[in-house]
Amino acid sequence: MKSAYDGCVVVRDVDAELLNALSTRLVEMGYRGAAFSTSNPRTAKALRKILRKLVSETGLDLAARLELATTDRAFAKRVLRKYRRSFELISIQPDSRAMASFACRDRRVDIVTLNPARYVPLYRGDWEYLREEEKLVEVRVYPLLAAADALIAAKLLGTYSLWIAGAPKTMLNRFVVTSGAPSLRYLLTPFGLLDVAVMLGLPGPGFEVITEKVEINRDKISGIIPVPGVRILRRGNDAREGEEKVRAD
Amino acid sequence: MPVREKRRYVLIKVESTVAVTAEALDAYAKGCVQRFLGIEGLARVKPKLVHFDAEKGAAVFRVARDFVRDFRLSLELAPRTSPLLLRVVKVTGTMRKAVRMISSMPKSSGNE
Numbered sequence: 001m002k003s004a005y006d007g008c009v010v011v012r013d014v015d016a017e018l019l020n021a022l023s024t025r026l027v028e029m030g031y032r033g034a035a036f037s038t039s040n041p042r043t044a045k046a047l048r049k050i051l052r053k054l055v056s057e058t059g060l061d062l063a064a065r066l067e068l069a070t071t072d073r074a075f076a077k078r079v080l081r082k083y084r085r086s087f088e089l090i091s092i093q094p095d096s097r098a099m100a101s102f103a104c105r106d107r108r109v110d111i112v113t114l115n116p117a118r119y120v121p122l123y124r125g126d127w128e129y130l131r132e133e134e135k136l137v138e139v140r141v142y143p144l145l146a147a148a149d150a151l152i153a154a155k156l157l158g159t160y161s162l163w164i165a166g167a168p169k170t171m172l173n174r175f176v177v178t179s180g181a182p183s184l185r186y187l188l189t190p191f192g193l194l195d196v197a198v199m200l201g202l203p204g205p206g207f208e209v210i211t212e213k214v215e216i217n218r219d220k221i222s223g224i225i226p227v228p229g230v231r232i233l234r235r236g237n238d239a240r241e242g243e244e245k246v247r248a249d
Numbered sequence: 250m251p252v253r254e255k256r257r258y259v260l261i262k263v264e265s266t267v268a269v270t271a272e273a274l275d276a277y278a279k280g281c282v283q284r285f286l287g288i289e290g291l292a293r294v295k296p297k298l299v300h301f302d303a304e305k306g307a308a309v310f311r312v313a314r315d316f317v318r319d320f321r322l323s324l325e326l327a328p329r330t331s332p333l334l335l336r337v338v339k340v341t342g343t344m345r346k347a348v349r350m351i352s353s354m355p356k357s358s359g360n361e
Contacts, residue, residue: 029336145329150284153326185264185329189336192325195318 004190006034007089007111007210008065008140008178014043016050021184023058029189032207033061035089035214037180041066041079044086063088063214067113071095073102080108088217091138094120104129110213111176113138114163116156127168135174136209137167141188141196142180157200164200176206255314257340258299258347259321263306263357264334271301274308277333278324285323294320300348306357307338309347 009022019036026034038047044064051062066087068076076092076099084090091111094100095118103112104126112122112135122130130137139160147153164175177197181187188196193205219225224232233239261278263269275298283291294316300309312320317340324335341347 141326144326147328148330153328185334188325191321191337195322195325198318199322 001030001190001194001207002032003207003211004029004031004193005061005207005211006031006179006181006187006193007136007138007176007206008037008067008091008113008180009034009187010067010142010180010182011036011038011047012182014038014046014050018183019050019054020057022181022187023054023060023062025184025187026060027058029187031060031190033063033211033214035063035065035210037065037067037089037091039067039069041083041086044083048086061211061214063218065089065091067091067093069093069095069115071099073099076102077106080106084108085221088214088221096120101126104135107133109135110217111136111138113140114160116140116143116159119159119162122163122166127171130174131168131171134213136176136206136213137163137171137174139164139175139177139196139200139202140180141177141193142182142186145186160200164202172201173203173206174209175202176210177202178210256311257314257317257342258344259310259312259317259337260339260341260347260350261308261310261324262336262338263308264336265306266332269303269333271298271303271308274298274301274333274335277331278310278335281327281335282320282323285326286319290316290319290323294323296320299344300351302351304356305351305354307351307354308335309344309351311344 011019047064051064055062064087066083068079070076089110091113092103092109093113093115094103095115097120100120100122103109143156144153147156177193179186179188197205278296282294282296295313297311298308299311321337324337339350
């Protein structure tokens with residue numbers, strides 16, 4: 001599986017040793033890249049510094065991701081305003097209807113993470129926003145692995161199924177399955193993520209869509225996409241794949 | 250006329266903090282399948298330990314071909330509270346190929 005990408009590997013404290021071990025294990029498992037997720041926006045600089053080093057060492061495509069799990073919309077807006085350009089991906093895990101609605105509507109949010117411990121329904125309008133903004137909906141495997149009892153795991157799996165059953169058919173390819181692993185033990189192989197996706201009735205684990213999202217956001221941060229719908233193309237040796245062709249057309 | 254059952258050989262890397270015997274490994278894998286798929290699922294998947302290399306921390310399970318995905322999913326979603334963790338490395342069509350892959354693997358350091 002060449003395009004395997006784990007969209008969420010949780011790093012609570014930016015520990016270089018742990019990040020190194022996680023990256024090595026990801027390479028062993030056959031991943032092409034991963035997004036390291038933190039919930040503390042102030043660690044952006046330190047995280048990006050370590051990731052740059054790891055990219056050159058391991059050859060993985062690593063991205064920094066911020067996860068907001070707050071019920072305070074004003075706080076979320078403040079953080080988004082200040083830190084949007086510091087992270088390749090930003091996700092919100094909504095615990096209330098108001099927050100879910102905000103996460104679906106706000107253009108600065110890339111991923112809406114589903115929390116199986118608390119079912120928050122997504123309505124037709126929310127799915128419309130998700131489709132228009134090309135956002136992703138994330139299903140994490142970590143809660144299933146961390147559940148102490150099989151019955152709790154079954155309940156969490158049932159909650160995920162409820163969201164997927166309520167999603168429009170055209171939105172199923174916007175779901176991404178990630179490990180959400182905070183340590184080496186909770187990492188899943190790419191085939192494991194694929195199997196979970198198939199079990200939940202999804203067309204796939206969404207490796208391509210998340211890679212595409214990371215690349216678009218990198219272009220936005222670096223100024224190649226200054227505003228939506230505009231892309232600055234380069235010429236000659238600086239041109240990326242396909243750019244010369246677009247210019248000729 | 251009865252049709253011969255098709256099988257696959259699943260190469261597994263054993264990550265354990267304690268010493269593991271072949272019997273314990275077989276029982277653990279079967280327990281994982283039963284936990285996830287139930288008794289009926291266990292009967293369909295038919296996992297059986299056919300090769301175990303304690304030195305390299307690798308094992309080969311024989312499973313029914315149509316249920317390889319179920320077997321892999323059962324192991325992937327096994328609870329992480331257990332000291333034993335099984336990771337699927339490769340699925341092969343013959344046991345010879347699986348054993349050959351084990352012999353090319355580096356020796357396990359023992360602990361995770």
